[in-house]
Amino acid sequence: MNSLPKKVITFGEVMMRLSPPGYEKFAQANSLELVYGGGEANVAISCAYLGMKAAHVTRFPDNALGKAATQFLRKHWLSTEHVIYGDTMIGKYFLEKGAVHRSSEVIYEREGSSFSLIKPEMIDWEDVLKDADWFHWTGITPAISEGAAQCCLDAIKVAKKRGVRVSGDINSRDNMWKYGKTMQEVMPELVQDCDIVITSSRGIREMFGLGQSSDKFRVAAKSLMDAFPKIEKVVGKTRKSVSASHQQIQGKMWNGSEYIKTDTLNITPVIDRVGTGDAFAAGLIYGLLHYKSDMEALNFASAACALKHTVLGDVNLVSLKNVTSLTQGDTSGAIKR
Numbered sequence: 001m002n003s004l005p006k007k008v009i010t011f012g013e014v015m016m017r018l019s020p021p022g023y024e025k026f027a028q029a030n031s032l033e034l035v036y037g038g039g040e041a042n043v044a045i046s047c048a049y050l051g052m053k054a055a056h057v058t059r060f061p062d063n064a065l066g067k068a069a070t071q072f073l074r075k076h077w078l079s080t081e082h083v084i085y086g087d088t089m090i091g092k093y094f095l096e097k098g099a100v101h102r103s104s105e106v107i108y109e110r111e112g113s114s115f116s117l118i119k120p121e122m123i124d125w126e127d128v129l130k131d132a133d134w135f136h137w138t139g140i141t142p143a144i145s146e147g148a149a150q151c152c153l154d155a156i157k158v159a160k161k162r163g164v165r166v167s168g169d170i171n172s173r174d175n176m177w178k179y180g181k182t183m184q185e186v187m188p189e190l191v192q193d194c195d196i197v198i199t200s201s202r203g204i205r206e207m208f209g210l211g212q213s214s215d216k217f218r219v220a221a222k223s224l225m226d227a228f229p230k231i232e233k234v235v236g237k238t239r240k241s242v243s244a245s246h247q248q249i250q251g252k253m254w255n256g257s258e259y260i261k262t263d264t265l266n267i268t269p270v271i272d273r274v275g276t277g278d279a280f281a282a283g284l285i286y287g288l289l290h291y292k293s294d295m296e297a298l299n300f301a302s303a304a305c306a307l308k309h310t311v312l313g314d315v316n317l318v319s320l321k322n323v324t325s326l327t328q329g330d331t332s333g334a335i336k337r
Contacts (some may be wrong), residue, residue: 006133006289007053009164011155012040012141013115013148014058014069015091017274017314023099032094036072037314039138039169042275046282046304046316048077050323052289055079057128057155061114065090076315082128087114095274098244104273111178116145123151125158134285135159138169139207142186143176149186160193165288167196169281171203183207192228196288198235198281199224221254232256233294237280237305238264245269247309251280251302255294262299265306265326272312279308279316283323296327303327 017037020029044054056078060066062085069090073080091110098104110116129135135155142149159166168191177183187207191197201220205211210223221234233255240248246268252261283304287297303326308316 005051005053007055007131008044008047008134008136008285009055009057009129009132009155010040010044010136011057011152012038012138013091013110013113013144014038014041014056014060014073015093015110015113016065016069017093017095019095019097023097026094026096026105035313036069037275038091039140039275039278040136041073041078042278042315043136043169043282043285044078045073045076046279046308047285049317050282050286050304050320052286053079055082055128057082057123059084059086059115059118059122061088061090062086063088066114076317082123084118084122085114086122087117089113091115097272100243100245103244110144116148118145118151119147120150120154123154125155126162129155129158129162129164132159132162132164133289134165134167136167136169136281136285137190138281139171139183139187139203140173140176142190143173143183146179146181149181149190153190156190156193165195166193167198167281167285168194169198169277170207171199171277172206174206184209188228191231193230194228195230195232196235196284197224197231197233198277198284200236217252218254218259225254225256233288235284235298235301237277237302240264242268244273247273249276249302249306251298251305253294253298258294260295260298262295262302265302267306267309270309273309275314275316276305276308278314280305282316286320299327300324 018032041056044056048054091113094107096105204220211220235253238250250264283301287300307318
């Protein structure tokens with residue numbers, strides 16, 4: 001493994017998460033627990049806990065809530081030198097955690113947030129990416145607003161010009177696109193310069209019109225790489241929900257010549273499912289930057305994803321040692337002394 005520190009840059013909205021204590025329903029709650037989270041920031045924090053340098057680029061309201069959210073990022077080892085401020089509202093979401101056969105429920109309040117009003121001229125991507133090794137974005141960001149989509153596209157173009165590797169976690173959320181453009185119009189231009197794409201067969205079909213509903217992942221992934229030849233790897237995960245408290249995870253990858261998949265990891269009981277996809281993405285980034293084989297990288301990503309299910313909150317706070325221990329087969333959960 002290469003021991004030199006690598007630097008990851010992520011871009012996207014950070015929201016305030018408000019949840020009833022424990023597994024209470026909204027109707028039972030007399031108080032709400034507050035944390036902060038957002039898909040891309042979750043990835044950066046996970047990378048930081050794995051020992052990498054990480055910075056998140058976002059826009060917060062210019063008030064006490066914006067400063068508190070910035071403090072949250074700093075607390076978790078992120079550089080916030082490229083955070084910008086303006087307007088007055090932070091995006092929010094309310095989470096009611098499910099258990100056993102009761103599903104979790106999420107309600108979003110993000111329209112008109114400070115981040116949704118971001119403009120391309122607010123960010124100097126040449127400066128942001130000058131010493132980066134990797135840039136990561138998700139399909140959530142370009143769905144929020146036209147300004148956010150353009151900022152994301154500018155970042156990808158600068159990253160490619162500077163030789164920075166780019167990953168996009170692009171699974172579709174069709175109900176988010178409300179500003180006049182569709183994901184079918186926007187996503188192809190964003191994806192064409194990506195090195196790594198994290199998605200699903202369904203996502204490939206819905207966003208790009210490629211393949212049939214019966215296509216297996218490797219077939220859909222190949223069609224995506226044929227359409228966008230700069231993509232080096234298409235990665236996904238299979239999740240089986242036995243119940244809200246019992247999940248099974250398996251990583252999979254088409255790398256242009258070979259289809260590989262990990263062993264299935266059983267996770268029970270689930271403590272918090274939110275952010276597990278982001279933990280997978282962070283594990284994949286770490287693995288591809290530090291391991292020689294795709295199989296090692298994919299195993300690392302799956303292990304990071306599985307461990308996030310055991311951590312409360314949006315972000316994966318596990319260490320490199322925690323993840324490597326699981327990849328080496330230690331599923332005991334024994335106390336480390």
